[in-house]
Amino acid sequence: MEADYNIRVVKYFIVTALAWALVGMLVGLMLAAQLYWPALNFDSEYFQFGRLRPLHTSGVIFGFTVNILMGTSLYIVQRTGRTPLFNNTLAWMVYWGWQLVLMLAVITLPLGFTTSKEYAELEWPIDILIAVVWVMYAVLFFGTVGKRTVKHIFVSNWFFGAFIIVIAMIFIVNNLEYPVSLWKSYSIYSGTQDAIVQWWWGHNAVGFLLTAGIIGMNYYFISKATERPIYSYRLSVVNFWGLVGFYTWAGTHHLIYSSVDDWVQNLGIIMSLLLWLPSWAGAFNNLMTLLSNKEKLKHDFVMLFFLSAVIYYALATLEGPLLSIRWFNMVAHNTEWIVGHVHSAALGWVAMSGFAVFYYFIPRLWGYTEMWSRRLMKWHFWFSHIGITLYAVALWIGGIGQGYMWLKQNADGSLAYSFVESMNFVGPWFLMRFIGGAFFVAGVLIMLYNFYRTLTQSWDAREPAREVAYAD
Ligand code: HEM
Ligand code: HEM
Numbered sequence: 001m002e003a004d005y006n007i008r009v010v011k012y013f014i015v016t017a018l019a020w021a022l023v024g025m026l027v028g029l030m031l032a033a034q035l036y037w038p039a040l041n042f043d044s045e046y047f048q049f050g051r052l053r054p055l056h057t058s059g060v061i062f063g064f065t066v067n068i069l070m071g072t073s074l075y076i077v078q079r080t081g082r083t084p085l086f087n088n089t090l091a092w093m094v095y096w097g098w099q100l101v102l103m104l105a106v107i108t109l110p111l112g113f114t115t116s117k118e119y120a121e122l123e124w125p126i127d128i129l130i131a132v133v134w135v136m137y138a139v140l141f142f143g144t145v146g147k148r149t150v151k152h153i154f155v156s157n158w159f160f161g162a163f164i165i166v167i168a169m170i171f172i173v174n175n176l177e178y179p180v181s182l183w184k185s186y187s188i189y190s191g192t193q194d195a196i197v198q199w200w201w202g203h204n205a206v207g208f209l210l211t212a213g214i215i216g217m218n219y220y221f222i223s224k225a226t227e228r229p230i231y232s233y234r235l236s237v238v239n240f241w242g243l244v245g246f247y248t249w250a251g252t253h254h255l256i257y258s259s260v261d262d263w264v265q266n267l268g269i270i271m272s273l274l275l276w277l278p279s280w281a282g283a284f285n286n287l288m289t290l291l292s293n294k295e296k297l298k299h300d301f302v303m304l305f306f307l308s309a310v311i312y313y314a315l316a317t318l319e320g321p322l323l324s325i326r327w328f329n330m331v332a333h334n335t336e337w338i339v340g341h342v343h344s345a346a347l348g349w350v351a352m353s354g355f356a357v358f359y360y361f362i363p364r365l366w367g368y369t370e371m372w373s374r375r376l377m378k379w380h381f382w383f384s385h386i387g388i389t390l391y392a393v394a395l396w397i398g399g400i401g402q403g404y405m406w407l408k409q410n411a412d413g414s415l416a417y418s419f420v421e422s423m424n425f426v427g428p429w430f431l432m433r434f435i436g437g438a439f440f441v442a443g444v445l446i447m448l449y450n451f452y453r454t455l456t457q458s459w460d461a462r463e464p465a466r467e468v469a470y471a472d
Contacts, residue, residue: 010072027059032433032437057119101130159212196264219236226303249268257330290310352384358451
C-alpha cells in the first residue's frame with residue numbers, strides 16, 4: 001500500500017514552496033528597503049512599490065503557503081487515510097496548473113495588470129485558471145478522503161477540507177467581474193457592497209489559508225515531531241467548529257468607521273472577539289502536545305520552531321480581537337501597526353510553522369533522518385526571532401506613534417501634524433523593520449544551505465526514514 005502513495009508530487013510541492021518562501025520574502029525585503037530608500041524603485045515602472053507589493057503578497061501567500069499546504073495535505077490525506085491518491089494524473093495537473101498561475105502572476109503583476117483588489121489582484125483569465133485548478137484540487141483531496149481505508153477522518157483533514165471549500169467559495173464570489181479586455185476587468189460589486197465582499201475574501205484568506213490550512217498541517221506534524229498523540233482530540237474539534245463558525249462573519253472588522261452600516265461593523269467586531277476562544281483553544285492544544293515530550297523539546301529545533309509558531313499565533317490572535325475594538329482601531333487603522341500585526345502572524349506563525357515542517361519533512365522525504373547541521377538550525381532559529389522582534393517592535397512604535405499623530409488636533413480643530421511629519425517620524429522605524437526583515441531572510445538562506453548540505457550528503461549517511469506511528 002505505502003509503495004503506491006504518491007510522494008513524488010508531494011516533493012515537488014514542498015521544494016517549490018521552499019523556493020517561493022525565498023523569492024516572496026526577498027521581494028518583501030525589497031519593499032521594506034524601498035519604503036526607506038525610495039530611489040530603489042530605479043525609476044522603472046516595473047519596480048514601483050505598487051507593482052511589487054502584490055507580487056510579495058501573492059508570492060508568500062499563493063507561492064509559499066499554498067504550495068506547502070497542497071503538498072502536506074496530499075501527503076497527510078494519504079497517510080492518515082491509508083490510501084494512495086484518488087488520481088495521480090489529477091495530482092500532476094494540480095501541481096502544474098498552480099505553477100502556471102504563479103508564473104502568470106510573476107509576469108502580469110509587474111506589468112501593471114491588476115484588479116486593484118487586495119490579495120485578489122490577478123486579472124480574470126488567471127482567476128478562471130485558479131478556479132479550475134482549485135476545483136481539481138478539491139476533487140483530488142475529497143476523492144482521496146472518500147477512498148480511505150480507515151473509518152476515522154484525522155483532524156488535519158477537517159481543517160484542510162474547510163480550507164479548500166471556503167477558499168473556493170470566497171475566491172469565486174469576490175472575483176465576479178466584468179471583463180472589458182483580455183487584461184482588464186471591473187468588479188460586479190460597487191461601493192460598500194464591494195468593500196464587504198472584498199473583506200469577506202480578505203479576512204477569510206487569512207482565516208482559512210493562513211490559519212485553518214496551517215493548523216491542519218501543524219496538528220499532524222507537531223504530533224509527529226513530538227512523538228506523542230495530540231493532547232486533546234476534543235479540543236481540536238472545538239478549535240475546528242469555533243474557527244469555521246466565527247471566522248466567516250468577522251471580515252467587516254476591516255471596515256470600522258467606514259460608511260458600511262454600523263450593525264455590520266458591530267457584527268464583525270463581536271465575531272472577532274469570539275474568535276479569541278477557538279484560536280486559543282487551538283494554540284493551547286498544540287502547546288500541550290509539544291510539552292508532552294519536554295525532554296525532546298529541550299533540544300529539538302523542529303519542536304522549538306513549532307513552539308515559537310504557536311506562541312506567535314497566540315499573541316497575534318490576542319492582538320487581532322483587540323484591534324477590532326473601535327478604540328484600538330481608531331488609532332491602528334491604516335497605520336504601520338496593522339502591517340506589524342500582519343507580520344507577527346505571517347512571520348511568527350505561518351513562516352515559523354513552514355520552517356518546522358521543512359526541517360522535519362524534507363530530510364525524511366529523501367530518506368535522511370537528521371539535518372546536516374544542528375548549529376545552522378540554531379542560527380536560523382535565532383535569526384528568525386531577532387528578525388520578527390525587530391520587525392514587530394519597529395512597527396508597533398512607528399504605527400502607534402503615527403496613529404496618534406494623525407488624531408492629534410490643535411485647539412481650533414485643525415490637525416496638529418502634517419502627513420509628511422508623520423512619515424518623517426516613521427522613517428527610522430522603517431529602517432529597523434528593514435533590518436529585521438534582513439535577519440529573517442538571512443535565516444532562510446541559512447536553512448537553504450543546510451538543506452543543500454543535507455541532501456547532498458554521501459549515500460551512506462542516508463538511513464531509511466524513521467517514521468513514527470503516532471497520528472497515522
Ligand atoms: C522577510 C520577510 C518579509 C518582509 C521583509 C516583508 C515586508 C513587507 C512589506 C514592506 C510590506 C508592505 C507594507 C506596506 O504596504 O506598508 C508587506 C506587506 C505584506 N506582507 Fe510581508 N514581508 C515578509 C514576509 C511575509 C510573509 C512570510 C507573509 C505571509 C505569509 C507576508 C504577508 C504580507 C501581507 C499579507 C502584506 C500586506 C499587509 C497589509 O496590507 O497590511 N509577508 N510585507
Ligand atoms: C483572532 C484572530 C484575529 C483577529 C480577530 C484579527 C483582526 C484583525 C484586525 C481588526 C485587523 C485590522 C483591520 C484594519 O483596521 O485595517 C487585522 C488585519 C490583518 N490581519 Fe488580523 N486578526 C487575527 C489574526 C490574524 C492572523 C493569524 C493573521 C495571519 C496569519 C492575520 C492577518 C491579518 C492581515 C493580513 C491583516 C491586514 C489586512 C489588510 O489591511 O491588508 N490576522 N486583523
